[in-house]
Amino acid sequence: MAVVLVTGGAGYVGSHACKALAAAGHRSVVYDNLATGHRDLVRWGPLEQGDLLDADRLDAVLAAHRPEAVLHFAALSVVGDSVREPERYRRNNVEGSLALIGAMERHGVRRMIFSSTAAVYGIPQRLPITEDAPLAPINPYGETKAEIERALAASGLAWTALRYFNAAGADPEGEIGEHHQTETHLIPIVLHVALGLRPAIAIFGDDYDTPDGTCVRDYIHVSDLADAHVRALARLEGGGTSGPFNLGTGRGTSVQEVVDLARTVTGHAIPVEHEPRRPGDPPVLVCSNEAARAALGWQPRHDAATQVADAWRWHRRRFGA
Numbered sequence: 621m622a623v624v625l626v627t628g629g630a631g632y633v634g635s636h637a638c639k640a641l642a643a644a645g646h647r648s649v650v651y652d653n654l655a656t657g658h659r660d661l662v663r664w665g666p667l668e669q670g671d672l673l674d675a676d677r678l679d680a681v682l683a684a685h686r687p688e689a690v691l692h693f694a695a696l697s698v699v700g701d702s703v704r705e706p707e708r709y710r711r712n713n714v715e716g717s718l719a720l721i722g723a724m725e726r727h728g729v730r731r732m733i734f735s736s737t738a739a740v741y742g743i744p745q746r747l748p749i750t751e752d753a754p755l756a757p758i759n760p761y762g763e764t765k766a767e768i769e770r771a772l773a774a775s776g777l778a779w780t781a782l783r784y785f786n787a788a789g790a791d792p793e794g795e796i797g798e799h800h801q802t803e804t805h806l807i808p809i810v811l812h813v814a815l816g817l818r819p820a821i822a823i824f825g826d827d828y829d830t831p832d833g834t835c836v837r838d839y840i841h842v843s844d845l846a847d848a849h850v851r852a853l854a855r856l857e858g859g860g861t862s863g864p865f866n867l868g869t870g871r872g873t874s875v876q877e878v879v880d881l882a883r884t885v886t887g888h889a890i891p892v893e894h895e896p897r898r899p900g901d902p903p904v905l906v907c908s909n910e911a912a913r914a915a916l917g918w919q920p921r922h923d924a925a926t927q928v929a930d931a932w933r934w935h936r937r938r939f940g941a
């Protein structure tokens with residue numbers, strides 16, 4: 621049993637990690653400013669409301685709870701916003717994380733599992749993407765995450781950076797799921813169409829060099845992500861070396877295939893509009909997850925169809941009439 625501080629634990633991936641920590645016998649303390657998180661997603665331990673940039677508050681929370689490790693999810697994560705407001709992203713994500721690392725060092729907290737992203741790779745030279753690929757982000761969001769990975773490598777902490785591919789799905793038991801104020805991600809938007817909250821899904825580009833012309837992504841179930849965090853924590857506790865791991869299924873699913881899966885799962889027609897390519901979208905992002913399998917004993921358990929089905933159950937309950 622460990623006490624774990626979970627920054628961003630009121631958010632999508634962070635809340636699922638809290639559930640997985642509880643199932644593994646750990647105690648989570650959520651640290652979240654609730655800018656994008658939701659109080660009702662914090663169910664497995666106390667919520668300490670606070671901002672990463674509030675050093676006094678962080679000090680007080682670390683002193684009160686004395687965690688053995690930090691799972692660090694708190695971040696702004698909308699790629700388009702990061703292009704429009706790079707300074708806000710830098711301040712929140714980079715300066716916030718540096719403040720957190722500093723506070724951990726002051727309080728003798730030695731381990732961090734960091735929520736990183738496939739966006740650190742930019743447009744990959746080789747597929748599937750392995751962890752030794754160069755970090756070449758093409759947007760400020762990815763840059764902030766790459767910079768934090770570098771800061772961790774230069775710190776005295778034991779750390780694991782988990783580079784998520786496309787997080788998707790929801791808790792299979794239906795307790796928690798994805799809820800962003802401004803939704804930009806494919807699967808939730810497709811499900812909003814199924815619920816009648818939007819008229820159609822815009823497919824951004826159908827002329828890519830892919831089997832059906834639409835972009836291919838590696839969608840990974842949020843509960844599989846959560847499980848990897850618990851395993852990464854145990855590995856660091858066991859003296860494992862610091863470094864990054866990709867988290868994806870290793871299988872690609874196209875935008876058109878996601879729409880088709882959602883039509884099957886929801887029974888809704890889901891009208892489609894074809895729009896131009898979205899700037900900055902690589903045609904294909906698929907990872908090699910061999911390193912995570914070998915080092916964490918981890919394997920993804922939920923395929924894309926299950927991700928859409930679990931997300932649908934959650935969306936119907938949260939946003940349905």
Ligand code: UDP
Pocket residue numbers: 699786804805806807809821822823824825835836837875898901
């Ligand atoms: N996408 C789309 N329509 C949307 C949202 C996304 O066609 O309304 C496409 C997007 O171009 C990308 C894929 O769906 O190829 C996944 O996008 P998302 O924003 O979910 O995740 P990303 O891959 O950008 O992290």
